[in-house]
Amino acid sequence: MLTCSIVENAFSKEPSHGDKLKLAKGVEIMKKILDRIRKFEKERFMDSRQDVEDMKPFLAGISQDENSFLHDAKSSGKKIIGYFCSYMPLELFHAAGVVPYRIRGIPGRDIGPGTTYLSSRICTFCRNVLTLAIEGDFFFLDGLVGCNTCDQVRRTCQNWIIKKPPEFTDFIHTPRVYRKGNVMHYADQILHLKDNLEGWLGKKIHDDDLRDACATYNRARNVLRQLSDLRKGESPSISGAEMITLGIAYHQMPVDSFIAAAEDLLEKRRASPRSTGQTRVILCGSLLDEPEYVSFIEAQEFDVVAEPICFGQRSYWDDVDLYQDPLTAIAERSLTHFPCARIGDSFPARWERTYRIYKDYHAEGIIFQRLKFCQLWGVDVHNMSPHCYEHDIPLLQLEREYGFISTGQLKTRLQAFKELIKDRNDSMP
């Protein structure tokens, strides 16, 4: 009724002050409900492992509204720069003394303003993020560096920069092909960004700073790999939902804080292997930054033992060569790391690595998920299917919207997939 009266008023005249207050109150209530749902989802996937304590720093690190790490960084005078893509030079930001923060949306949030600017033909992640940007949720960002990740993210950045520009903005071209010449071009792009950052911050970024930053990020990636490797054996002592949480935290926390917490976690988990006996799957496909989604899959008696996606292994599988010129090495690592579908001729390399992970982690099936309207990942299943068939790998394709809601349909499909794997395993000699 509240909404109806406001809508009627909107058509007849300007909403009254009272209506505006009612609307604001309604939004506030909705926010509280959503917060409660999110909290419940978090607790549910953590409670199942009794590991809430271990994961606390990372949960704080990925929190959209209570991120104490970002708060501390801001209090100590550090600047925070938002970015979108795993192809961005995080090492450069760290060397500049700023905290890189990979942009995420708030799943479940109303995406009206984002849809107004981007239309309903753009993925819900982009619409969600632009909504948050327009409504000022990214108030803590001092800068935004965009890149041509995909057409939709590019347009999201451009809309953001036009409608609500932070203090510092830049946009770099990240090549979509890997050859030597492309690496040099990307190194030049990073150099331009470095110059612009130096101008903004009023300080030089030295090669030694860059080398230190590369070493620091290599260390973070190394600990992530070791944590992920805990799932190679029969008794994975870390869940897929936890690994996704770590993957997100790696992109959203100050890296030094992340390393300290992750190394501590590694020590604890090494000492506590456990056996679940669940069906082992790897999770592929487009952007996924919702641990709740992985948690839901695992709740259907799956162990997600690897996730070669951009908040998963694709981000931490490869290191920067510390013996090269740092900018060239960063560019080289960016363009040669586990490739995203945005790279023009990347499928053979992506499949080769995916298959290796499938074998190394003793997986029994592949779940491929994709955000609706994500074009770049819209053909990978077509290309994967013949390989999966050839190697007798069960493959499940799931389409989803940003903002996970557990549904009976998804549950049914996952359970059917589990049955399929079980039948296959039973029929094997």
Add this chain to the structure above:
Amino acid sequence: MTILGRERWPIWEEAYESIEILQDIFSEESDDRTHTAVLKIYKDYIDNVFSAIDKGKKIIYGNFAVPGTLMRGFDTEKIFWYQLEALPVIQSLVGEPGVWNAKLADAAEASGIAPEICSVDRIAHGSYVEGIVPMPDVGFYLTTPCDSQTCLVNNMVALTKKPTIVLDMPYSAEPEQIRYVARQFREVIAFLEDALSVEFDFDRLRRACEIYNEMIEMVADWAELRRIIPASQPCETLSIMAAVVTVFSGHQNGVDYAQATLQEHKEFIEKGYKAVEGDEVRAIWYGDPFWSDLNFYNWLEKECKVTVPMDMFGFFNAQYLIDSTTEEGMLEGIAYNALRNFPMTKQLLGSAEDYLSDYRTLCKLYQADFGIIPGHLGCTHAWGMSGLVREESERLNIPLLEFEFDMLDPRINPRDNVEILIKNYVDDIVVPLKNSW
């Protein structure tokens, strides 16, 4: 029906037959130079496809943004460059898109391609899956103009398993980026020379660049004539120009078409022809053409009194002529044109400002009464500008109509629906506003 004396794939035969029927019809109308010219070059193109197959020429697969001018540097007696989108476009313009395009798009989806991928790329993929296009020896692709094209490239690399080179097309067109693309052209030349054992000849390229310049100057003159009020040449011509210029850049057929179109336009002006009877309403068509049914444009003029003086695909600019005096000049000139004088790439690959400034320019230069954003479903980088272009239109005080459709697949939003939308918008919004000025 045979093509070059042999039976071919039915879809090609049907298109070929349609061209011959249309040629008979238009040959009786002596002043219709545009249709006569375009039908001739389509027929030539189909002849060339099958002649290449019959002669065992090396086939290079490319996506539509591959610069034709560059490819003319190779000996065309030995190689044939096949654009993956050629069949969908020819089929749409002279065939039955409701039948063939729909069937091929469905074949692509059935093989696992997501329905959100642009129909051009789905149909191109479907053509390959159905085995009704020549098989390649190598692939040469660009990562432009959109993500859907990158998807098609990824598919073709995975499916054909042929040696392939993909060029990275940058976001902007600063001198550094132009040199970057030109350097990559050198890599392409070396790659194709090696993979196909053919030589690239810069003298041949020089001739192609001169032909390109000749064509683009005529296209620019033609675009200038389209500013005149009242409009004299039908707007259907506009939607064909892009298809011709992209496929035949650096080729005599491109020059012939541009010349015929320009000549026709001049004659129409001299004879006092009017595209629309009575007062015309001028619209900027800012997006993909209505290729699934070109008669739509005739309806627009006849029933709605709307003329489209310019659209996004036909807006070529003569300021980017290629310097053909040096090798670098040629490569950089081709690079510049690929980035800034090519349909879609120019407006959609780069910054938001590129998109908006072209919209502003077109509205002002061509004295638009309103804008039309034909929202091609798969065109995400155009959809991503929806809000900003609406605001821009408001600033210009020009009404803007936006609707969903598919440029090749008439099932998405049938022509009848689009007609109702436009007619109502013109009658209820545009004409009253225009009369009040």
